[in-house]
Amino acid sequence: MLSATTKAALLALLVCVCLAVGRAPATVIIYTYDSTVDDPRGPFSFGESGSFSLPQYNDPVWDLETVTVTVTGVAVSGYNVFDSESDVPGWAEVSLGVDITVTSDTPSAPVVTLVIPRETKRQDVAADEAGEAGTEVLFLGHTVNADFAGADSVKVETDGAADAETVMLAKAAGDDLSDWVGTGQITWHFASSLHATHSSNVPLGQVESEPPQFNFTAVVRYENLEPEPASLLLLAGALAPVLVRRRRRRAARA
Numbered sequence: 001m002l003s004a005t006t007k008a009a010l011l012a013l014l015v016c017v018c019l020a021v022g023r024a025p026a027t028v029i030i031y032t033y034d035s036t037v038d039d040p041r042g043p044f045s046f047g048e049s050g051s052f053s054l055p056q057y058n059d060p061v062w063d064l065e066t067v068t069v070t071v072t073g074v075a076v077s078g079y080n081v082f083d084s085e086s087d088v089p090g091w092a093e094v095s096l097g098v099d100i101t102v103t104s105d106t107p108s109a110p111v112v113t114l115v116i117p118r119e120t121k122r123q124d125v126a127a128d129e130a131g132e133a134g135t136e137v138l139f140l141g142h143t144v145n146a147d148f149a150g151a152d153s154v155k156v157e158t159d160g161a162a163d164a165e166t167v168m169l170a171k172a173a174g175d176d177l178s179d180w181v182g183t184g185q186i187t188w189h190f191a192s193s194l195h196a197t198h199s200s201n202v203p204l205g206q207v208e209s210e211p212p213q214f215n216f217t218a219v220v221r222y223e224n225l226e227p228e229p230a231s232l233l234l235l236a237g238a239l240a241p242v243l244v245r246r247r248r249r250r251a252a253r254a
Helices: 004-020 229-253
Strands: 027-034 049-055 064-075 079-084 090-104 112-125 135-139 142-146 153-157 162-170 185-200 205-210 213-224
Touching (some): 049 213, 064 090, 064 112, 079 185, 090 153, 090 205, 090 213, 112 185, 112 213, 142 205, 185 213
Antiparallel strands (some): 027 213, 049 185, 079 153, 079 205, 090 112
């Protein structure tokens, strides 16, 4: 393990060498949790929650500079539809989605909230279409027969809809990255809730819906200042004369 003073000296020299050759050294380490691969319960339904773990940054030499957390969610099913049962035209609006919140036990970890997909559709609806092929039911004192299709309905589907959010922490910005460094694991938690609404100005209508299921990935990206091999060779070349001089001085003292 190099001392802080030695690391600082080496890093300063390395930066000078890399600037001289027009290159900024950086190495990226990426860890990923993918619910479709790492969790047999997926896809998840709204209201489900769980936990997963990803490794801390573990490099004894090069300091951690940035942490980037990206969470991506994808709906794999779901719809919400309004069907007018009124004898007058009007408008209707439906929306559907799942809110996913990802948090961590690590104090400095960001809270990442996804909305997948909060799809909303608003459009004009015709008066109730006669002879619909749906099931006849008694609704508010009226016999209605909704098929949830045609010009008297509005439908939103969420299959394939996605959302992604990214949060970055950086030492240069004054963020404390010490919680992210070590040989252990960082535990993450996720929770989900349903978002489903409908509204209309027609006096009578029915709603049918299927809540969406979802999968998601969480990616933690660590970036440090580790040099590339070519830069290490330049660094070795720059240090060699210094090491030789020190050795000669020690030999002379002996």
